[in-house]
Amino acid sequence: MSRNCFVALVVALACVLMFSSSVLGRMALGAEKKDDGRWFSTQAPSDCQAMHRVGELVLSVGNNGSFGTAYGRGSDADCFTGQPIPGGGCEYPKNSGATYLFGASFWIGAVVGRDTLVSVGHDGWIGTTEFFPDETPFGDMIKRSILDPTDLDMYEDAVSEEDYIAVYMDTFIALAGADAEDGGRVHRPLNIEVTQSSYAWSYSYAEDLVLFDYKIKNIGIRNLENVYMGVYVDADVCFNCDGVSGAVDDICGFLPYYEYFYGPKDMCSYEDNPFIAWIADNDGDIGSLDPAVTPVPHVTATRIVRTPSKKLDVSFNWWVSNATSVLDFGPRMKETEDDPWRDFGHGGVGTPWRDDNKYYVLSNGEFDYNQIYTANIQATDDIWVYPNQSLAVNFSDGYDTRYLLSFGPFDISPGQTLPLSLSYLAGEDFHTVNDNLDNLAEESYNPKAFEEGLDFDDLADNARWASWIYDNPGVDTDGDGYAGDSVTCVTESTFLETVWLGTPGEPPFELVWDFTTETFFTKGDDVPDFKGANPPPAPDFWIYPSPGKLLLRFNGYRSENAKDVFSGDLDFEGYRIYLGRDERSESYSMVTSYDREDYNKFIYEGDGWVLRDVPYTLEQLLSEYGITDPLQYTRTQPFVDGSELYYFEAQDFNSSELGIVGGIRKIYPDQPRPLIAHPDFVKPEELTEDGYLKYYEYEYTIDNLLPNLLYWVNITAFDYGSPGKGLEALETSRTVGHKSAYALYNAQDASKNNEEVFVYPNPYRVDGGYRALGLEGRESNQSASTPDDRVRAVHFANLPSKCTISIFSLDGDLIQVIDHDFDPSDPKASHDRWDLITRNTQLIVSGIYFWTVEGEDGEVQVGKLAIIM
DSSP states (O other), rough: OOOHHHHOOOOOOHHHHHHHHHHHHHTTOOOOTTTTSOOOOOOOOOOOOEEEOOOSEEEESSSSSSSSSTOOOSSSSSSOOOOOOOTEEESSTTOOOOOSSSSSEEEEEETTTTTTEEESOOOOOSSOOBBBBEEEEEHHHEEEEESSSSSSHHTOOOSSSSSEEEEEOOHHHHHEEEEETTTEEOOOOOOOEEEEEEEEESSEEEEEEEEEEEEEEOOOOOOOEEEEEEEEEEEOOOOOOOOTTTTTSEEEEOOOOOOEEEEEEGEEEEEEEEOOHHHHHESSTTTOOOOOOOOOOOOEEEEEEEEESSSSSEEEEEEEEEOOOGGGGGOEEEEEEEEEOOEEEOOOOOSSHHHHOOOOOOOOOOOOGGGGGGOOOOOSSBBOOOOOTTHHHHHHHOBBBEEEEEEEEEEEEEEEEEEEEEEEEEOOSSSSOTTTTGGSSGGGOOOHHHTTTTOOOHHHHHHHHHHHHHOOOOOOOOOSSSSEEEEEEEEEEEEEEEEESSTSSSSSSEEEEEEEEEEEEEEOOOSSOOOOOOOOOEEEEEEEETEEEEEEEEOOHHHHOOOOOOTTTOOOEEEEEESSSSSSSGGGGEEEEEEEEEEEEEEEETTTEOOOOEEEHHHHHHHOOOOSOOOGSSSSSOOOEEEEEEEESSTTTTTOOTOOOOOHHHHHTOOOSSSSOOOSSSGGBBBOOSOBBBBEEEEEEEEEOOTTSSEEEEEEEEOOBBTTTOOOOOBOOOSSSSSEEEOOOOHHHHHTTTTTOEEEESSEEEEEEETTSSSSSSSSTTTSSSHHHHEEEEEEEEESSSEEEEETTTTTTEEEEEEEEEOTTTTTTOEEESSOOTTOOOBSEEEEEEEEETTSOOOOEEEEEEOOO
16 A cells, blocks of 8 residues: 555544544434435534432533533533523532532543543643534433333433433544643544433432443544543532632542441441542531521532442542642652653642643542641651642642542443443531531641541442442342342340350350341342332322412322332322422421321341331231231230231321311312223223323312412322331422412412402511511522522512513602513412512612503503612
8 A cells, every 4th residue: 555545544534533423423312314415514512511400419410521510511501491500510408509519520541552542521620621412403412200101202211300311422623622731732532422321319318419320432443442431520619609719628538448337226337348539618617607608518429339340440639720830739659660750741740731641640540648638748658749848738628629530441442332330429417516627727737636527427328329229239130149249237146055065064165146137238239220219209289379378289190100110019108298488398397198098017037026018008907817906016015926926007197088177188089090090091081171080189278378478389209118128218309399389369360350469568668677587588599698689579469470560760760670471370470579679780769669560451550669778
């Protein structure tokens, strides 16, 4: 082959490599070629950020290899719901306003021929982005959910309550551009396509985590050798972050081992290696006396739950990025003959610049010391470079820290796909000790005492659940007879006798004991399940407001006919109705509850009582045991069935009577249960006007409500748990699917009854103490630090669903216009609010104002409003 032909062939192959990921990505998504045979265009990538909102860990994910908002591309609104994504894109707990992430991204590096290449979702410092989705619709993110089995498009292949699936590639060279870290060199791709799936749940055991599953495919023609993958995280923990606040006082570390307890009253324990990389505020602001400072006492972390190979090297590196090189710091191991000192390319020793240095950090096998121990490293240390002593304490007590958790090596052949799964998770109450940060002060530096004041329990427990959801313990998924690793706990021991081996009463002798043991599975069978027990789906419900009351109607067809995906049982137990004054979970109070009458049967085995079976109804107990009053049988007075001993406890409240005064009632109490419980296969007379099965229709009225307050309502469904597996009853989230309404006429009833529009409070007094009374400042975008003049409101009630509200001064000047446009069926369609801000964005002044409300039919209502500032 001539040299010219060889060069032409190389150029042609390079073009193939530049674009092949788009071809395969579109093929994977079921796309077809365009009419002219082209796969590609100059259209922009289908950038998307979507928010996981069902759990207590609210997390945004992008389709460019990033999560958190800082490195995402496209709009700051959720591409599925249109809701704004809060700054940082990681709020915990939900609706708290506390931010636990600045940005995070996926890194992958490999040796390709004689070159060392790294592709990143974001480098975290210079601004390099090297992963992009295809153009729309081929690069569009996909959403799925198990919440509604009747929505086949969403439900089919769904894993969690909120699945987001994204595909992105590192081959869009023009979009990646030149890499400033690499001296302006054009991005050199690994030629990989990543399919990223993220899963979230609202259930109590999984509400604090998001699971990520990656499939990394080599779409090039060259082997990728010594591949290392990693997750880069920059947290910046703070409340209502403003500018750089919160960025300069983070601490991070690594938790390689943890002792987990199990068995009766946590009698036994086992050690696991969760490999948790964590980051938190240095003191959680829990001791602040400033009322404007809200605590951020929790912690977030990354746990690896699946890698392409069991035996891989794991690395944990942290560093502080700073434009001043002396402040750009990270732990560095002393140079050796095999590992000489590396120049990171910018004068600092923390942030790795260039592909070669990023690959080094991905693959160095380091487990950096926890940040708080920086000032503890001595000049005589055999492993670590001696830190600058004038700065070591400043690094130890918190700085603008970030970490990289990585692992490898492995190879990816052309066309091969390798899996990777990890979890981003949170832990409650990491900081519990006031003034713990004093232990990191220069004059009293004691990092060990500081570490003892940190509580890893909840974080470690959530990390274990992340592993168990990925791979269910005790479940033989592939049927090969192996169900996972287990440990055995001695729960009871009884001395039986002394056996004399020689002369009675003299040594030697042997003590004989009787032991009761319990086997506990700690891990699964290494075959992914991505499955957890879940409650039945919440019912569909509607609110019909009236003065002082909210009538709730709900339909339980889905709730009462859904099988648990884990057990396969119809495990519906009941409903609960909650009322709150805002969207936070802790704001809700239970108004009423209904559950089926059933009883748990405890069996005496060995020396203890265990629960093995699902709850029994009274009919089942009567038929099987002749029992009519199960609660008469207790631990001390059990039911005797031959050689078996049983006692019974009520499952939940057993509030099973429908239709009682003040309780939930059936709207159609005489409607028989349909033979086929599906709306598509029943008689018309079995359906409501809007197509729901009458048999599952319920209603409940919440009364004695104030008409001037906004109330939040939710109806949850719950099950009876998983007896024998130690999982308690599960309930749907009270913050998912909630609705809000005022206890006023809805728009339709206000119009039908010719109700006049009115305004409250009137007069509005700035000294009225409305905020202290809980009447202002309760919106989801408002917090204790929001100024008073940004939470004020005057309310309009009995409005038509579509109208124009105008406010005028006494001189006739137009002050503000509000376009009121609601669906007539919306329970808030008769209400709107004015924030006392003029149309020129100025604060209102004291005075008398006129207001007008003009409906679609041209009818105008007029009134007066007094403002006393």
